[in-house]
Amino acid sequence: MRLAVTGKNGQVTRALQALAGPDLQIEAIGRPELDLADAASVALALQDVQADAVISAAAYTAVDKAESESDMAFAVNRDGAGAVAAAANKLGLPVLHLSTDYVFAGTKDAPYVETDETGPTSVYGQSKLEGEQAIAAATANFAIFRTAWVYSVYGNNFVKTMLRLADTRDELNVVADQVGCPTSAHDIATALVAAAGQMVESDAADLRGIFHLAGSGETSWAGFARYIFELRAEKTGKSMLVNDIATSQYPTPAKRPANSRLDCTKLRDTFGITMPDWRTSTRQVVETLFKEAGVIS
Template identity: 65%
Template sequence: MRLAVTGKNGQVSQALQGLNLDDLEVVAIGRPEMDLTDAESVRAAIDAAKADTVVSAAAYTAVDAAESEPDLAFANNRDGAGAVAAAAASLNIPVLHLSTDYVFDGTLNRAYIESDPTGPATIYGRSKLDGEEAVARATDNHAIFRTAWVYSPYGKNFVKTMLRLAETRDSVGVVGDQFGCPTSARDIAEALVSAARQMLANSSQGLRGIFHMSGHGETSWADFAAEIFDALYDETGKRVMVTAITTADYPTPAKRPANSRLDCGKLEAEFGIRMPNWQASTREVVRALISDTGGAS
């Protein structure tokens, strides 16, 4: 399978490129040949990739900055997503689009299922929800995967931030009243490859639509940090303590959802994909970063 993925340097794109499967060729496309805000460049880049399927992973992900840069957020996350899906449609190939828990307002007292009402509370969330709708309008041959709390050895993410803080601190204050499902970019990459193979082999509508794809299990940011530091201690003997603080103690320009938990039952029922436990995947990434493998930067 030849798979094109938008966004050369994103966490999921780099995880896909790092899978090294004999029967998988990953073509990563992005700047300078592709600009999400330029539909013609999107079409040309995807045409040139000559892929069997497209993973739409490129996005504007600066959640706080989006509050003051709404035009840029919508140009990338709505219009760019629609352009990628339209390009895939023109080639009659599936598009697998990555979305986010931020399409919900975070007030539900249980894990969200795909049919729950959306209600984004941020510009970023609104732009991603509009992107989902743009993808659905552009092609029926789509699967939209909402994920959350993504981490990896690549780019910027919570695990890398905590390990960086651990270099100079013995204790860290972390928000303890927001809950979600930490998700390894590698686990997403492996799930996307499985989903893409199934979509290519089967035109069933059950494999199209919206799905949730996040790590198995749930936790708070504070307990996520504690797991990271436990793994750090096991690997190095360095002990870092976590103090749980409230959202009010750590104000941000964009409101974070109190509940980012995603129910992945539909993903398992339709695709047979069960996402790995977040603790085990977290420890794998911590080990990779400590040993300076897996593309840490």
Template identity: 60%
Template sequence: MRIAVTGKSGQVTSALQALKVPGVEVIPVGRPELDLLNPSMVSETIARTKPDVVVSAAAYTAVDKAERDEASAFAINRDGAKAIAAATAELSLPIIHLSTDYVFDGDKSGPYIESDPVGPVSVYGRSKLEGEHAVAAANENHAILRTAWVYSTCGHNFLKTMLRLAQTREELSVVSDQLGCPTSANDIAEAIVKIAARLLSDSSPDLRGVFHLAGSGETNWAEFARYIFSILEEKTGRRVTVKDIATADYPTAAKRPANSRLCCDKLKRLYGVSMPEWQGSTQAAVTKLLEEPKETT
């Protein structure tokens, strides 16, 4: 199975490349040969890779910057996603498109299911939601995967930021009134391979549509940080304490959903895919980063 994935340096792309699953070849495609700001390049580039399935992972993810750069966010997250989906439809290929918890407003009291009303509260969230709609309209053979709080040992993410700050700080203030499901890019990659195989072997309409894909269990940012630092202390003896603060005490350009919890029962029921508990995957990532200090810079 040949999987083309957009975005050469993204967390999920890197995780897919690292999997080394027998019989699975991952082909990253990105700039300069694939530029989502130049949709005319997309079809030819994807056709050249001769994939069996395409993973649309490239995105504009600078959430706060998007508030002042709306045009770029929509050009990539909506128009670029549409171009990829249209190209896959033209080539009769299934597409797996990565989306986000930011399509919700965060006001629900419990975990979100796929059929809950959407209501993004940021430019990033709106651009990703319109990307979902564009992908679904352009290619019926799609699986849209909403995920949340993604981290890995590469790229920019909360886990790596905490470890970097821990090198020079003994106390950190972290927001504690936002709930979510930390999700390992490695776990996402493993799930994608299983989902891709099913899409290729089973034409059931039930396997097409929107699905939630996030780490099992839930926490808040402050507790997530505490868990990261508990592993750091266990491995190195360095202790960093976390002070809980409210979202209001840490203003950002873009509003974040207070509740980012995603219910993944639909994915488990239809695909048989269950995500690991977030703590185990977090421990694996922190341990790897501590063993390879250069990765934390």
């Protein structure tokens, strides 16, 4: 199977590239060949790849900066996503698009299911929601996967930030009143490959639509940080104190959902995909990072 993936440097793209082998070719395309703000470039770039399916992974993800750069956020996350879907549709290919928990207001007292009412509270969330709508308007051959709290050994993310800060501090204040499902980019990539394979083989309607794709289990940002530091202590013997704080004590330009939990039952029942527990995947990422740093063998 040959997959065209939008974006060259994102966490999920790099995780997909790590899965490549004789039976799976990953063709990552980005600027200058593919510019999500230029629909013509999107169509030409995807046509050249000759893929079996398209994974729409590129996005404007600077959540706070989007509040002051709304035009760019919508150009990429709405118009760009729609252009990718339109190009895939013209080529007769399924498109698998990554979306976000930010499409919800975060006020529900239980994990969100796919049919829950959306209500983004940030420019980023609104741009991603309108991206979902643009995809649905451009093609019927799509699967949108909403994910959350993505981390990996690649790029910048919460796990790597916590480990970096722990090198120079003995304690940290971390928000404790936002809860969600930490999700490994490797697990996302593995699930996308499995889902793409099924969509390529079958045009069944139930394999199309919106799905939630997040790590199993839930925690707060403070709980996530504590677990990361527990793993660090196992490797180094060094402890780290985490102080719980409220969201109000850590103001940001963009409002975050207090509840980012995503119910992934539909994903399991439709594609047969069960996401690993977030602790298991976090341990794998932390151990890999320590190996790469030469801390453990």
